[in-house]
Amino acid sequence: MTASSPADTHPASADQALRRLHAELGAAVTVDAAALAAARFDKSGWQAPGVPLAVVTARSVADVQVALRIATEFRVPVVTRGAGTGLAGGACGTDGSIVLGLAAMDRILEINPDDELAVVEPGVINQHLNDALAAHGLWFAPDPASKAISTIGGNIATNAGGLLCAKYGVTREAVLGLTVVLADGSLLRTGRRTVKGVTGYDLTALLTGSEGTLGVIVEAVVKVRPIMTGQTVTIGAIFPSVAAGAAASALITAGRLRPAVMELLDPVALGFIRRYLGAEATAGLPTGGAFLLLQTDRPAALTEAEQALAVLRAAGGDARMESDPLAADRLLAIRRAMHPALAAHGTVLIEDICVPRSRMAEMFDVIAEISARTGIAIPTVAHAGDGNLHPNFIVSHRVETDADGAAEPDPTIPEEVWAAADEMFRAALRLGGTLTGEHGVGVLKRRWLRDELGETNIDLQRRLKAVFDPHGLLNPGTMFDVIERIIATHTITP
């Protein structure tokens, strides 16, 4: 234990838990100050207050069971963590918690081409699974933007989305079965290896997107698909306004075309990307306009692209089609530069609302109005086929301080930014939308949960959580407030 360990402030039970963790899990347990500090962050920039009790690096199902048995015995909270790439604070190690790291459980246990499934440990990186599947002509469809760095376990825990959802579905649709360690250390198996199956309640779907609040996923059976055959065709289109771009994307859907990718960038987003990539790489991108990026795939790619091109031009777009991979890459690079451009700029609150597709233009209007009134820049990109918008609230700017380069910006999100986000969330709900399309509620969106779900629903959800986690130890503070803690007692009567 290092000198900076917070152990001297522990209540007795935490001390006992820590001793037991060391005794039973040995080197898998660390209380190194740097490791504890690192476990308090995720990619949202949010930092959990206080200091975790310990970080456990699990390497087996048995390790996870031991950690949870000890946590339950001593009533110590557990925060499950994969690669720490979440955007809602859901995997940030809270004060006094055991951070249960699963990134080292990274084995692909089986690839079964005949049954089109794979069995993986939770720490497998999404892209690593895809690399291994490619040799079999197969592909795991869920494609969060973080796929190069995020784990399958995290993808399942948040029911991750991505760019291809409108055509290929969200993570839930690719999960066949799970093995889960429950709060008391017991092992639950859900789902199956078959394509269909309706025996009992769909616990697999209930656990998918449950953000570590119901159990710890230690193994997953996932559905994989044949790699797409045929070429991919890419279209880039410039519109005079984001409203015009949104209208054009609605016409694509109304025309019953189903591009694999349809991304819409607003003028503010394009401004940041232009500054980041430079004039040469963004030649042709207008100032003040919006950019719509489409990709069609599979055997009908070219036909569909030609139809889409006609729709976009009729809608006033300056559209061009690229079937050459290099030229297509130049168009894709504009979209891909969005997050690096913002990250380079400073601290950003990345948001994630989703509205019915028909209300997307209105949602863009609301965002522009909030931005104009508050003075907060809100560059926005949308998965336009889904109505899923990512408005990015620019919080603070990176400042050049000395010869060593830029100082790290303050990661705190000030209350006036949350007030602007609050307005936006309420507008999304008013338009029939949701707080979060794919990032999860985590810690950061908890306070709006009741507004979206209503009393009956949230009450039921809390009671369901209590069935899985009667002592409220799993990711407390994620999804639900910790103030009330529900204890369920169950009596079996004849």
Next chain:
Amino acid sequence: MTASSPADTHPASADQALRRLHAELGAAVTVDAAALAAARFDKSGWQAPGVPLAVVTARSVADVQVALRIATEFRVPVVTRGAGTGLAGGACGTDGSIVLGLAAMDRILEINPDDELAVVEPGVINQHLNDALAAHGLWFAPDPASKAISTIGGNIATNAGGLLCAKYGVTREAVLGLTVVLADGSLLRTGRRTVKGVTGYDLTALLTGSEGTLGVIVEAVVKVRPIMTGQTVTIGAIFPSVAAGAAASALITAGRLRPAVMELLDPVALGFIRRYLGAEATAGLPTGGAFLLLQTDRPAALTEAEQALAVLRAAGGDARMESDPLAADRLLAIRRAMHPALAAHGTVLIEDICVPRSRMAEMFDVIAEISARTGIAIPTVAHAGDGNLHPNFIVSHRVETDADGAAEPDPTIPEEVWAAADEMFRAALRLGGTLTGEHGVGVLKRRWLRDELGETNIDLQRRLKAVFDPHGLLNPGTMFDVIERIIATHTITP
């Protein structure tokens, strides 16, 4: 109340409940003996023992709420029923229960082509929704074989499958949100109108397939799709054995082809169909062989069909391709004749196991072995793309009795048939499969639930049910045994 009403045997609370139902719901309540008797059956042929208390024909959400409030007040069980087309006994009115009929709640409330969704009451017939959607170029993908007669509410309650699942998914993937009346009469809204959304637990998925045991679905927001463009191409192939047909269908999947339909009929099934349709309509169908039916669709239909044809011929199939709709219909008619042929023959236990696709040939072997040993004919059809087999146990034969035609056969399933089915279920589980791919557990498969799910899972499921239905009033006996009844009490502590 008719003379044959069982009211004279009611406990006092049932009498009070009935009086309140009459007082509050008037003509919507019937205790007519014929109506009560009819509510005890579904399409499985199973008949619930005893007599229901009453049948309520709900016409509004308010009617459902009233019925459930009365049921909870007087602790009377409620069996929810749509069109009564289930195959597992899950909607059969049990002794003393209120049968809550939703077939009259049959309005399509909204079709929204921009957002590609529809909002329906639960009693809307699947095919009626599709008829209404066709005018908008849209289509509701879940396609149980019963689609002409089954309701969307029933499809959701059983998470119905169908012929197109391997390519277009099961019902769960088409349900965006639900409105549900809980046991106490309160209204729960789940899900959303957006394509994506991860706020809170996925109660929509939990309720889909819950067979009326968690709440009563009174409204659904369903996802619809653009109608397929391009021709449909149909292939019929004859194989010397069902093992050869199963191997060929595995090669189709391994070849990364994804036909919309891939149905495999075994020699016993073909025998029944040949006798039913006659020699002319089944010319070319061999005695002792198996029949594989494929359909490809969308723009690449012809290319895919040609590839499939090559695979089937290389696998020893006598295969021919029909793009002419009339010729294709002759091939489809063979598959469609399966259920009428069996129904005309006598009493049949329709089963519904699903195994990993790679184990399908083994499963056919097990069925043939059981049939040979027990002397029970078991004609079997499989959704071969899913590994979902429907073995049909021939129980009794229709006998010509007099000039009026055939006498109704005895619908009872004898214990020796259940013993044979038991062997088959255990084999399916041993092969990594499931008891039910798409029909549900209902009453008829309850006794094998524990074998598939295991103790931890089933215990958790029962406690989840208790959160929704603390008095165990919703479809008691469906999915779980009624012997144990779990009462959950919840205390909120700070």
